[in-house]
Amino acid sequence: MAEKPPNTSKGLHGIRDMALLLNMANTHLCEEVYLRKVGLAVDNHLEELRSDISSLKNKFPGRFVKEVDTDQVFENFQGIVRQLQEPDKEILKKCATGALGLELENVVNVMGHAMDAIKSQVEGEVGTYSRAESVLALKGWIKPMAHRLFTLSTMTLKITGTGILILLVLFTSLFLTMDSPQELLDKINQYRNHIQGQMEILSSADAEKERINNELDKMGEGELTRQETARVLDLTLETHEINERALAAQAEIEAYQRRIDEMEEKIDEMNKKHFVRRLFRL
Numbered sequence: 001m002a003e004k005p006p007n008t009s010k011g012l013h014g015i016r017d018m019a020l021l022l023n024m025a026n027t028h029l030c031e032e033v034y035l036r037k038v039g040l041a042v043d044n045h046l047e048e049l050r051s052d053i054s055s056l057k058n059k060f061p062g063r064f065v066k067e068v069d070t071d072q073v074f075e076n077f078q079g080i081v082r083q084l085q086e087p088d089k090e091i092l093k094k095c096a097t098g099a100l101g102l103e104l105e106n107v108v109n110v111m112g113h114a115m116d117a118i119k120s121q122v123e124g125e126v127g128t129y130s131r132a133e134s135v136l137a138l139k140g141w142i143k144p145m146a147h148r149l150f151t152l153s154t155m156t157l158k159i160t161g162t163g164i165l166i167l168l169v170l171f172t173s174l175f176l177t178m179d180s181p182q183e184l185l186d187k188i189n190q191y192r193n194h195i196q197g198q199m200e201i202l203s204s205a206d207a208e209k210e211r212i213n214n215e216l217d218k219m220g221e222g223e224l225t226r227q228e229t230a231r232v233l234d235l236t237l238e239t240h241e242i243n244e245r246a247l248a249a250q251a252e253i254e255a256y257q258r259r260i261d262e263m264e265e266k267i268d269e270m271n272k273k274h275f276v277r278r279l280f281r282l
Helices: 009-027 032-058 071-085 089-096 099-122 131-150 154-177 182-218 226-272 274-278
Strands: none
Touching: 009 032, 009 099, 009 154, 032 089, 032 099, 071 089, 071 099, 089 099, 099 182, 182 226
């Protein structure tokens, strides 16, 4: 039988990159700010992965002989994402020992087997992957992977340590300066709050102008006294100032709305890019 081609899910490959990063970085990357960014990247790749699985299943015209369960694996992914986004001392320690990266890599491997099972059914082979087997597969991967990770010799680590540290410094610099959708979303929220404040100014201006118009109407169209004439001049000047405030508020609303539109377009472009392309500004 011909060997099956490797899994081509972009979402799964992206998550695997994050797992390898955690395995390589250890204490250098095990800080809250870095782990939160890794968690955000994994969460974004999970959306890609769901889409990849849905597309793969849609290629099968009929009913699967045996439904391949991926819900448990997604729950495992989400559990790791929560650890990355809300790291406490135990999670930081877990990251430093390499156990967190190993855990993520194990779940990636389990999902890879699940997708292979789906693909086998789509291509005419009978898959045999169930919820129970997903849990057993996950447990089966932990021991050999842990043994492989923790049996690396001290000499090998010393030889490769310098190279890894250089790569880590380079990656950290790129990672920290990489554009983040969350940063743009925070700015968009700030701009929308500012727009709301300007909208309130416009509403207040309309109310003030209505008050002035009502007062002018009460004076009638006949000949005005000196006092009434002075009041009309005051109201006219006040109306002019109100109009200037309203025009300034409207200009700010339009300017901030243009910035929001530009940022939303940039976020769309960032979400379409693979993590590695965003990292290296490709």
